[in-house]
Amino acid sequence: MKTRAAATAAFTLAALLTLAGCSGGTTSGGSMPGMDHGSSSSASPAQSADANEADVMFASMMIEHHTQAIEMSDTLLSKDGIDERVTALAEQIKAAQEPEIATMEGWLEDWGATSSDMGGMDHSGGGMMSEDDMQALEQATG
Secondary structure (H helix, E strand, O other): OHHHHHHHHHHHHHHHHHHHHOOOOOOOOOOOOOOOOOOOOOOOHHHOOOOOHHHHHHHHHHHHHHHHHHHHHHHHHOOOOOOHHHHHHHHHHHHHHHHHHHHHHHHHHHHOOOOOOOOOOOOOOOOOOOHHHHHHHHHOOO
16 A cells, blocks of 8 residues: 555656646746747747748647646646645646647637648647546545
8 A cells, every 4th residue: 555655646746747847937036048938029930921830730739738737737726635835836837828828829820720730640648648647647635
């Protein structure tokens, strides 16, 4: 039983670290170098008329990635007995990821593409965790 509890704790920690890596927030109050997604001084892909298959694939895969981060956060937020620091992190992740998804969906729309326009390539499961991992997170406690 101790092995299972340790494995569950390790898995939960790994999931939290993954979520933290996708968070748009910082703890210092400043922005991280190179991570100023809200800057209007640089050209966005939506401003380029030359979007190509790689641009569409990148935006599509990042939408999947960010969507799964929100699903992971929602899973944690639906549980009772979760440390308030973890729930605060999950809320920050959702707040950061939702506008980025909207931005990338806007790019796809501007390019006349959809997230399914990825050149016939099979990119199912483009999130961070497998379906088994997501089920384990759902079943985890504490």
